[in-house]
Amino acid sequence: MRTNSLLILPLILALAACGDEESAGKSTSGGDDAATGVGATGGNGDDDDADGDGTEVDDDDGDGSGDGDGSTDDGSTDDGSSDDGGTPVDEEPAILKERVVDYSAALRTASLKLVRNLPTLGQIKGVAEAADPKAVYEDQLDAMFEDPRFTQRMVKFFQDTFRQGGSDELNTAPVFAAQVVAENRPFTDLFTSETGNCPTYDGETNTFTPGECNNNVEQAGVLTNPGVMAQFNSNMGFRRVRWVQEIFVCKGFPAEYSDVPIEMDGKDYTSPWDFGTIGTAPIDFQDTSAVVCANCHTSMNHIAPLFGNFDGAGMYQDSIQVMTPTAPDPTVTDFSHWLQPGEVTHWRHEIPVASLRELGSAMAVDPDVMACATTRLWNYTMSKEDVISDLATVPFDVLEPYYDEFYDSGFDVKETLRVMMKSDDFVRF
Numbered sequence: 001m002r003t004n005s006l007l008i009l010p011l012i013l014a015l016a017a018c019g020d021e022e023s024a025g026k027s028t029s030g031g032d033d034a035a036t037g038v039g040a041t042g043g044n045g046d047d048d049d050a051d052g053d054g055t056e057v058d059d060d061d062g063d064g065s066g067d068g069d070g071s072t073d074d075g076s077t078d079d080g081s082s083d084d085g086g087t088p089v090d091e092e093p094a095i096l097k098e099r100v101v102d103y104s105a106a107l108r109t110a111s112l113k114l115v116r117n118l119p120t121l122g123q124i125k126g127v128a129e130a131a132d133p134k135a136v137y138e139d140q141l142d143a144m145f146e147d148p149r150f151t152q153r154m155v156k157f158f159q160d161t162f163r164q165g166g167s168d169e170l171n172t173a174p175v176f177a178a179q180v181v182a183e184n185r186p187f188t189d190l191f192t193s194e195t196g197n198c199p200t201y202d203g204e205t206n207t208f209t210p211g212e213c214n215n216n217v218e219q220a221g222v223l224t225n226p227g228v229m230a231q232f233n234s235n236m237g238f239r240r241v242r243w244v245q246e247i248f249v250c251k252g253f254p255a256e257y258s259d260v261p262i263e264m265d266g267k268d269y270t271s272p273w274d275f276g277t278i279g280t281a282p283i284d285f286q287d288t289s290a291v292v293c294a295n296c297h298t299s300m301n302h303i304a305p306l307f308g309n310f311d312g313a314g315m316y317q318d319s320i321q322v323m324t325p326t327a328p329d330p331t332v333t334d335f336s337h338w339l340q341p342g343e344v345t346h347w348r349h350e351i352p353v354a355s356l357r358e359l360g361s362a363m364a365v366d367p368d369v370m371a372c373a374t375t376r377l378w379n380y381t382m383s384k385e386d387v388i389s390d391l392a393t394v395p396f397d398v399l400e401p402y403y404d405e406f407y408d409s410g411f412d413v414k415e416t417l418r419v420m421m422k423s424d425d426f427v428r429f
Contacts, residue, residue: 004180005032096159099428103127103137106427108142113381113421115149138422145414148206154178155201160386161376162222162247164231170312172198172211173225179208180413187373191248191360193221217309217316218361229307233314236333237322241300250364250372250387253296256349264288272349273298279337282326301338302346306356308333370411371396374403377413381420 107127111119123140130136144150158174159165165174176197180189198213213219215226222228223244232239246252254271261268262275265288269275275294278285278301285297311321323330324337347353347362363369375387375394385392396403402420409415420426 024372047373059256068239075162101134101424102429103133103427106421107137107140109426110421114141114144114153115147116153117149134427136188137427141418141421151178151182151201151206152203154181155203157380162228163243164227168200168304169227170231171227172200172213173222175199175201175208176222176225182208182414184412184414187370187406187413188364190221191223191363191369192357194219194357197221210310214308215315218355218357220356223356223360223363224316226310229314230312231312233310233312233322235323235330236324236337237304237310238300240307240310241303244303244363246388248372249366250368250375253300255296255299264292264294267292269294271295271298273302277302277340277343279339281337282324282331283337291398299348302320303359305335305338305345306353306359308338370406371399371403373411373413374399374406374416377406377416378402378420380418381426 015321044075046075049175103128104124107119107123111117111123115310119140125139127133127136145362155174155178158177159171162174162177164170176193177190178201179199180193193211196210197219198211199207200210200211201207213224213226215224215229217224228243229240232243234240240252245255249255256272257270258272263269263272264275267288269288269292271294273294275286275298278294278297280286285293285301287293305320308322309317311317319334320335322333324333335428344352345354347359347366351362353359372387378394378399379385379387379392384394387393401414402423405411405419
């Protein structure tokens with residue numbers, strides 16, 4: 001078992017970027033399981049979800065197969081008893097014990113999710129009349145994962161997850177992710193693949209056509225995708241950073257927490273970074289007049305320069321392309337606007353990354369990223385909404401066996417979904 005380690009004006013920008021600060025949950029390394037939903041922060045604070053087509057949550061694909069694992073949230077204590085003398089934490093609440101195995105219902109739910117159709121009469125009878133309905137159900141489930149319609153569902157899943165779609169340019173990242181799943185490639189290819197990252201997909205023939213992104217940068221999976229860079233273009237590259245954080249870590253900023261907060265002007269500074277590492281002009285990210293902006297920006301500002309050279313069309317240029325929103329006119333961002341002299345880019349505190357490829361490599365070994373992926377797969381399986389925009393968080397003790405399975409399978413999304421849909425929680429109603 002593995003442990004989950006898991007501003008038009010200066011003040012306006014600072015407040016906008018730090019708006020989630022007070023409600024954000026602690027990172028996994030700080031004790032709470034942010035990646036899997038324990039104390040995770042909610043929505044973006046802006047209209048990111050409306051930036052492209054295909055962003056609606058596809059919540060009509062199943063009838064729900066139950067999303068509990070028998071755990072309780074009634075304030076249970078470490079000795080296995082609840083504070084109010086209720087159900088011990090290692091036992092299922094009575095309502096969950098009432099569920100019974102129903103492979104016919106599980107077949108219907110799985111079919112709607114995986115191929116977007118109800119099972120045929122033959123499939124239904126095959127399970128209902130079988131001497132071993134479990135074996136027949138699992139055989140039919142395996143067949144669905146090889147059905148061309150499953151690939152179409154994965155394209156839609158990643159359109160929803162990535163908040164993208166509707167045009168060829170905005171589809172390349174979701175299509176690439178779906179290709180990774182369909183071909184049983186490791187999920188980490190989303191961050192580390194160096195070629196073929198902008199394919200197209202023909203749903204009628206269920207074929208992927210290889211494609212290069214060709215936007216003047218050494219490729220790193222979806223982290224260098226031109227459609228992503230264009231759609232999430234913003235002042236100082238901050239929306240690109242938030243996209244990476246929210247989609248692949250399943251929590252907003254602040255992204256990191258120290259063990260012991262430091263008081264700043266009567267407010268808690270909770271980041272592990274040295275307070276003085278971030279810029280003070282033309283925007284004072286060290287401002288503490290309203291909130292401690294550095295709680296977010298010590299992490300954010302160390303990532304953003306990596307995305308600063310992409311222009312509004314998602315093409316990588318030799319110089320910084322994003323703007324700093326100074327008044328009365330914006331100015332081209334300088335590295336010193338983000339960070340103090342001598343600072344270098346990082347993924348996390350004490351994890352320096354000098355390029356987007358290094359960023360991808362760091363994310364590929366980050367347990368919080370893998371826990372987030374597990375959360376998104378579980379939410380899809382159990383008909384739950386989005387972990388960020390809808391706060392559909394999941395306790396890690398529910399996810400742990402599937403988190404381990406994700407690792408053991410070599411980060412195979414299809415295999416992890418298969419295990420989830422064969423689990424007791426999916427087949428009991």
